[in-house]
Amino acid sequence: EAVTGAQLIAQALRAQNIEYMFGIVGIPVTEIAIAAQAVGIKYVGMRNEQAACYAASAVGYLTGRPGVCLVVSGPGFLHALGGMANATINCWPLIVIGGSSDRNQETMGAFQEFPQVEAGRLYNKLSVRPSSLEVIPAVIEKAVRTSMYGRPGSCYIDIPGDFVNLQVNKSSVKYVECCLPPPISMAEHSAVSKAASVIALSKQPLLIIGKGAAYSHAENNIRKLVELCGLPFLPTPMAKGVVPDNHPNCVAAARSTALQHADVIILLGARLNWILHFGLPPRYRQDVKVIQIDICAEELGNNVMPAATLLGDINAVTQQLLEEFNKRSWKYPSNSEWWKKLRGKIKNNEERSKGLALQKSLPMNYYTVFHHIRELIPKDCILVSEGANTMDIGRTMLPNFYPRQRLDAGTFGTMGVGLGFAIAAAMVARDRTPGRRVVCIEGDSAFGFSGMELETICRYNLPILIIVVNNNGIYTGLDANSWEEMLKFGDPATCVPPVSLLPNAHYEKIMSAFGGKGYFVKTPEELQNALKASVTDKQTPSLINVMIDPQSERKKQEFPWLTRSNL
Numbered sequence: 001e002a003v004t005g006a007q008l009i010a011q012a013l014r015a016q017n018i019e020y021m022f023g024i025v026g027i028p029v030t031e032i033a034i035a036a037q038a039v040g041i042k043y044v045g046m047r048n049e050q051a052a053c054y055a056a057s058a059v060g061y062l063t064g065r066p067g068v069c070l071v072v073s074g075p076g077f078l079h080a081l082g083g084m085a086n087a088t089i090n091c092w093p094l095i096v097i098g099g100s101s102d103r104n105q106e107t108m109g110a111f112q113e114f115p116q117v118e119a120g121r122l123y124n125k126l127s128v129r130p131s132s133l134e135v136i137p138a139v140i141e142k143a144v145r146t147s148m149y150g151r152p153g154s155c156y157i158d159i160p161g162d163f164v165n166l167q168v169n170k171s172s173v174k175y176v177e178c179c180l181p182p183p184i185s186m187a188e189h190s191a192v193s194k195a196a197s198v199i200a201l202s203k204q205p206l207l208i209i210g211k212g213a214a215y216s217h218a219e220n221n222i223r224k225l226v227e228l229c230g231l232p233f234l235p236t237p238m239a240k241g242v243v244p245d246n247h248p249n250c251v252a253a254a255r256s257t258a259l260q261h262a263d264v265i266i267l268l269g270a271r272l273n274w275i276l277h278f279g280l281p282p283r284y285r286q287d288v289k290v291i292q293i294d295i296c297a298e299e300l301g302n303n304v305m306p307a308a309t310l311l312g313d314i315n316a317v318t319q320q321l322l323e324e325f326n327k328r329s330w331k332y333p334s335n336s337e338w339w340k341k342l343r344g345k346i347k348n349n350e351e352r353s354k355g356l357a358l359q360k361s362l363p364m365n366y367y368t369v370f371h372h373i374r375e376l377i378p379k380d381c382i383l384v385s386e387g388a389n390t391m392d393i394g395r396t397m398l399p400n401f402y403p404r405q406r407l408d409a410g411t412f413g414t415m416g417v418g419l420g421f422a423i424a425a426a427m428v429a430r431d432r433t434p435g436r437r438v439v440c441i442e443g444d445s446a447f448g449f450s451g452m453e454l455e456t457i458c459r460y461n462l463p464i465l466i467i468v469v470n471n472n473g474i475y476t477g478l479d480a481n482s483w484e485e486m487l488k489f490g491d492p493a494t495c496v497p498p499v500s501l502l503p504n505a506h507y508e509k510i511m512s513a514f515g516g517k518g519y520f521v522k523t524p525e526e527l528q529n530a531l532k533a534s535v536t537d538k539q540t541p542s543l544i545n546v547m548i549d550p551q552s553e554r555k556k557q558e559f560p561w562l563t564r565s566n567l
Contacts, residue, residue, distance in 0.1 A: 001170045005133050005163035010035035012140040016178050020059045022052040023070030028161030029099040049076050051450040053083020054420030060093035062428045066147045069096045074112025084123035087154040089412040093147035094154040102162040120156035129158035133168040138176050145179040151296040187310035187317045195291045195308040196324040202264035204338040207231045211238035212269020218315035219403045225322055230332040232342055234258055236270050237408055241400030254345035259283055266291045269314040272303045279304040293317050365552040369469055370397035376531040377439050382425045386418040387443020390469045394441055416449030418442050426462035444470040457541045458514035465534045466543040472503040477550035480504055511543035519544045
């Protein structure tokens, strides 16, 4: 019995429990998408390979099993590089399958010929081309396994165009079973007891929860550790919700103070990179003791020499720490000077942003907009957030109560991820948690990167709520009058500020053009009405275009913890 390359690829992906494929078809990969649907894989056709690749990578983070991005050769492959890099830098599993030129035309200047396997090596844990049809299942198993094992990341599989419709006899194919779940490693006992001793001697401890902890489903054990030991904790942006943001021990609203004065910091799947200011003074104490818990040995000791290193799965190592503290019965006192300092700072900062949120002036500022969004969106929604000010202020004002329900620009600070992430989250939610909404909050500039994915959202009827916080620009914009004045000086290319976008752009009309619902709002009342209508309608995609003050910004001088280096 004969089988084609396309069928072999689809069957091998199915055998590895792959559920979702995102891409843009064309020569030579169209048959692969058709074959994938035939074996029960869900195929979502996107409008740009970049968004397709972001979507596939988000599936990997949300489910722990990679999504697949399917692209054509040359430019199609190149447009997916952003998603590969973003997945690898965020440590999310991803498989990218790219068509390439027919083998008998190599070096001849074939259609879209490009050295894809070599190019893929920089962005992927594995970049490989199967040498024959017979080995396709084994190569796919290795790619899926490599994407998930150890520190997760992206893997690329190159499929020559002539492989797609080529046939081979089933009996000669090297079929393989589904790879085992990633093995779980634990820290050595001496390291666990050393870490516990350092924590027990701390005067000003701080637990930092990273998205590695969210990925490893460590929420139950981390919450137990926080409560057993009475530790203050700070989530990194995508770790919000591992322990709920409204937990009394959450010190996110006193971030700078917590980082600057902690004498012992426990890193749970968080890296001392730019997001955490590298762990260095003046943002941290010179003599801070760092306890690092990570799945990747090479990460241990980056930027700061740790007091203890615990190499292993975050959930398993947290369990080890819990067992150690159960023996010691140590609890950090809740009436310490450290707690008083942190609580005072939290109160002070929360009152300031509340004051800004309640300002009645029009146009609205960011804080007012987020205040109303927070009041009206479902508590258990998946929040996708991207932009500059939109993402930074949204992070502090929009709480997460559940793990893996915030997706944003991440470690790589990538703009353009929002709609791809939202589509992925909506597909996964539809299958796993029906009724759970996806709310995607975009700056107007961030929205522009993948705005045409609104058509994709409407085509698959995904009831995503998109909120565009529109300030007519990047960071800041101009109002309509200033824009008109500016144009009097001549050609916009020479006189309009580089950060400006067209004032009062009606992004909501793009949504209505595809059959979704669009709302253009300028006042808190209009915003409330649009939010209520969108949340009530659980069937239709909607976009609320919220006009805010083009000069609204974070209050830098008043909010030192809201700096650009604090995504």
